[in-house]
Amino acid sequence: MELTREEIAAVAERKRAAYEAVIGLEVHVQLKTASKIFCGCSTRFGDPPNSNVCPVCLGLPGSLPVLNRQVAELATRTALAINCQVREQSIFARKNYFYPDLPKGYQISQYDRPLAEHGRLEIHVPTGGAGKKTRKKRIDITRLHLEEDAGKSLHEGLPESEAKTYLDFNRCGVPLMEIVSEPDLRTPEEAYAYLTTLKQVLEYIEVSDCDMEKGSLRCDANVSVRPVGTEKFGVKTEVKNLNSFRYLAKALEYEIDRQVALLESGGRIEQETRLWNTQAGRTEPMRSKEHAHDYRYFPEPDLLPLVMDAAWVEDIRRAMPELPAAKEARFVEHYGLSDYDAEVLTANRALADYFEATAAKAPNAKTAANWIQTELLGALKEAGQEISRSPVPPQALAELLQLVEDGTLSGKMGKTVFEKMFASGKSARAIVAAEKMEQITDAGEIEKLCGEVLAKNADKVEQYKKGKQALFGFFVGQVMKATRGQANPRRVNDTLKKLLG
Ligand SMILES: [Zn+2]
Structure with a gap:
């Protein structure tokens, strides 16, 4: 039936x-x-x-x-x-x-x-x-x-x-x-x-x-x-x-x-x-x-x-490469990754190798794991591309992470640079140099920029001083806008606090 x-x-x-x-x-x-x-x-x-x-x-x-x-x-x-x-x-x-x-x-x-x-x-x-x-x-x-x-x-x-x-x-x-x-x-x-x-x-x-x-x-x-x-x-x-x-x-x-x-x-x-x-x-x-x-x-x-x-069996056992479960456990142990991150990054050998090659050169393995899972895997998926053919090789990603770590780029700018790297195959340094994207970290320059924003918004400074604390975010936003996001956000925060006394 x-x-x-x-x-x-x-x-x-x-x-x-x-x-x-x-x-x-x-x-x-x-x-x-x-x-x-x-x-x-x-x-x-x-x-x-x-x-x-x-x-x-x-x-x-x-x-x-x-x-x-x-x-x-x-x-x-x-x-x-x-x-x-x-x-x-x-x-x-x-x-x-x-x-x-x-x-x-x-x-x-x-x-x-x-x-x-x-x-x-x-x-x-x-x-x-x-x-x-x-x-x-x-x-x-x-x-x-x-x-x-x-x-x-x-x-x-x-x-x-x-x-x-x-x-x-x-x-x-x-x-x-x-x-x-x-x-x-x-x-x-x-x-x-x-x-x-x-x-x-x-x-x-x-x-x-x-x-x-x-x-x-x-x-x-x-x-x-x-x-x-x-x-x-x-x-x-x-x-x-x-x-x-x-x-x-x-x-x-x-x-x-x-x-x-x-x-x-x-x-x-x-x-x-x-x-x-x-x-x-x-x-x-x-x-x-x-x-x-x-x-x-x-x-x-x-x-x-x-x-x-x-x-013969023993010879074959000795030549066995590391198995996924062992690699996963090692990633947790050695790099301090979460179980979930380790599972994702060992899903296939090419991805696991990519992560290890990046982590070897990057300032921090956990940051490398995050960038690979969100930025890289996202971009690869969108492009329908395999990890083995990634336009951004591990050492290039590590170099980008170094620029973010040392403050040359903010995290947000780093993501923009990553997109450009993925699309062009160029290195992070080449893109930063060509597009003048370095983060502004110079204390004097940031103080000058903050001062300009406060001078332009004297009325709001007045309100802030009378207790309208929420305006602080507005001042930060104005400085970031004036620098197209290139000012170091933490320094801008500190400087504004200082200037607003
Ligand atoms: Zn035959």
């Missing part, structure tokens, strides 16, 4: 709160290797169709696979980064199924002895409401295994009777890791946070470019619902084709509502694979869910077991 969108929305609105969702994610990650997992063909994306193929990845008779050593290393690095136990001996298995873009008629994968198991990842879930509060939650990871990717089918032409399908085998044999979480996620927000954190870790350790548009990070979700307060899992569906973060959240929301509405209408959830239809904004049945035994798994006879001995 398939309900319409309207029927689902109507029931879900009333009954959604009575149910709890149970979500597990299966994430496929393309490893960043130059060559494929079992042959020497290039993994380059976007090459002409069928230009990166050989007898091994085309599955021609008599060809034999040889495991790419770097695949084992990158996958092990990932396993360690997500706190998995690496199996000393893992086994490749044949997963048998037919698909036009799978020329061998089976996929080499791992089954009952995967590379790694029993991992965990700590995620930050927004608590909603006002502020930027998050809560931490631990998500367990069932397993991480290796497999080869299939090719691509490209369908073209309508009507269907005249349609053609083209096959591109370039992607055949590109190395993949599949990372399977336990069903620990309870809301679309948690699933979103989990995928964000996982992607962040994968990017930090440089095992994948994680480009969802190119398909190097793909996500399927297992979803079921159960009445709040019960333990027993409901029947789950698998939702495929979640190739962006936005679709992941939307598809989960829809699928949870659909299951709630179906149960409330007396229907039954079918265990099936469903596809997220981006245009229609709904999940649609694709096929009934296959079971492991449908694939007739058996050990791959052409490959030896993968042996990750302790010394």
Whole structure:
């Protein structure tokens, strides 16, 4: 039974709160290797169709696979980064199924002895409401295994009777890791946070470019619902084709509502694979869910077991770059940043590196953190630009902060100069010199300016002296106006106080 969108929305609105969702994610990650997992063909994306193929990845008779050593290393690095136990001996298995873009008629994968198991990842879930509060939650990871990717089918032409399908085998044999979480996620927000954190870790350790548009990070979700307060899992569906973060959240929301509405209408959830239809904004049945035994798994006879001995694993562990959680803790400890600032600045490695390079030269790390978060990230967002291509490099920002610190520029002028730096790529000093923007800090000059303002407003000085204190702000404003904001505000304040006695 398939309900319409309207029927689902109507029931879900009333009954959604009575149910709890149970979500597990299966994430496929393309490893960043130059060559494929079992042959020497290039993994380059976007090459002409069928230009990166050989007898091994085309599955021609008599060809034999040889495991790419770097695949084992990158996958092990990932396993360690997500706190998995690496199996000393893992086994490749044949997963048998037919698909036009799978020329061998089976996929080499791992089954009952995967590379790694029993991992965990700590995620930050927004608590909603006002502020930027998050809560931490631990998500367990069932397993991480290796497999080869299939090719691509490209369908073209309508009507269907005249349609053609083209096959591109370039992607055949590109190395993949599949990372399977336990069903620990309870809301679309948690699933979103989990995928964000996982992607962040994968990017930090440089095992994948994680480009969802190119398909190097793909996500399927297992979803079921159960009445709040019960333990027993409901029947789950698998939702495929979640190739962006936005679709992941939307598809989960829809699928949870659909299951709630179906149960409330007396229907039954079918265990099936469903596809997220981006245009229609709904999940649609694709096929009934296959079971492991449908694939007739058996050990791959052409490959030896993968042996990750302790010394090799230790070498990989030693070469591990600093992970996001450790970096975040260090930013709080070493630079005195707030938890929130540290979380924002470690969101990706390029941003964290930018901050550290700025802080090394800037007069104050906390000021640098503030400027990066408000001025720089704001300007980058508006320009649709990545931090790695920022027109203001770290040392240029540090120089600007120095000018603000030593009083050459007021904070407000500094922001104006920053905008000009961002637009032109020029240095702060060059802009200040060219536009004569130095702050006026000379005591004699400020006293002269203040005196002029007071002389021009003798009537207001009279009122001030009779007790109209609020006029003080007016005098400050007049001096600032006369100097186009270039007078040092604190000195103007002090001088006016002195003159008004
Ligand atoms: Zn090949």
